[in-house]
Amino acid sequence: MTLSEHYAIAHAPSPWPRGLVQVYTGDGKGKTTAALGLALRALGHGLRVHVIHFMKGDTRYGEQAILAQLPGVTVERFGLPTLCNPKNPRPEERLQAHKALEAAQNAVLGGQYHVVVLDEINVALAFGLIPVDAVMELIRQRPPAVELVLTGRKAPPELIAIADLVTEMREVKHPFQQGVLARPGIDY
Ligand code: ATP
Ligand code: MG
Numbered sequence: 001m002t003l004s005e006h007y008a009i010a011h012a013p014s015p016w017p018r019g020l021v022q023v024y025t026g027d028g029k030g031k032t033t034a035a036l037g038l039a040l041r042a043l044g045h046g047l048r049v050h051v052i053h054f055m056k057g058d059t060r061y062g063e064q065a066i067l068a069q070l071p072g073v074t075v076e077r078f079g080l081p082t083l084c085n086p087k088n089p090r091p092e093e094r095l096q097a098h099k100a101l102e103a104a105q106n107a108v109l110g111g112q113y114h115v116v117v118l119d120e121i122n123v124a125l126a127f128g129l130i131p132v133d134a135v136m137e138l139i140r141q142r143p144p145a146v147e148l149v150l151t152g153r154k155a156p157p158e159l160i161a162i163a164d165l166v167t168e169m170r171e172v173k174h175p176f177q178q179g180v181l182a183r184p185g186i187d188y
Contacts, residue, residue, distance in 0.1 A: 019114070019147040020164035021139055025122055025155035028169035029187075035117045035149045036063055042147075043072045047114035050107045054100045054120040054152075055079040055093075055129075061188050076103050086127045097129035104135075108142045115147045122152030122159070132156050 022038075024031040039049045049072060053064070057079035068075045078100035084093050100121075107116050124130050135150075136158055142148060150159065160166050182188055 019142070019145045021162065022147070022149045022165040022167075023122070023155050023159060023163040024149070024151045024167050024169065025153060025160075026168035026170055027153055028171040029174060030169045031151040031153075032063075032119055034167070034169075035119055035151045036067070038149060039067070039073060039115060039117055042115045043070055046072065048112065049073040049115045049117070050113040051075045051117040051119060052100055052103050052107060052121075053077040053079070054097060054118065054124045055084060056120060057081040057096070058188075060184070062185055076100070076107075078103070084127060084129075089127055089129055094129050097124045100124070101130045101134060105138055108138055108146055108148065111143045111146075114145065115149065117149045118151070120152040121150050122155040124152070125156050125159070126152070126154035132158050135159065136162060 024034050036051075039051060042049050051067060051073065053061075053076070056064075056077055058081045064075060064077060067073055078096045080090075080093055080096060084090075101124075104116070104118050104121070107113055121130075121135065125132050125135060139148065139159075139162055150163075155166070176182075
């Protein structure tokens, strides 16, 4: 992006008076896909979107490659390909989460995006990979027009308190309980 394009976005009239903070949490399916659906909708209105995936080193996700091909959206992905043990996170997992947090700070404070999605950041917080205070500070410091979407199970109470919109996905049924394993194109 050229400097003048950057300037035009940072200073363009906001489509809304104030960007809000949205949290999608809970154990039911649909948090990441809801955030990606919102990203798609925003792109349709010509808004600029940045998506940061926390704890998603696994490259199998269908959305990641295709999303980056759409005009107006950029994607960054952090994490290891292996599952994180919440009781004993590895130093590399903490490092990846801190890198993702730094990317989030740059994206939010840089003022060049209308919508910033922090996918699975709630899990990184719940596992203690990054401090809640840093995310609360980022929320407070964000430029007023930035819409922030934070996804993942176990959103901390401080985040729920400060958010403008909180949706809790509740599992009523999930095929996993019937032994149906994650399916490409549906679950990843
Ligand atoms: P999705 O990415 O499908 O929107 P999600 O973001 O709500 O799901 P996560 O908590 O991030 O779900 O879980 C990641 C993976 O677990 C995804 O493959 C998702 O489809 C699957 N999943 C989500 N909810 C459940 C559930 N209740 N039981 C089993 N698997 C689930
Ligand atoms: Mg998810």
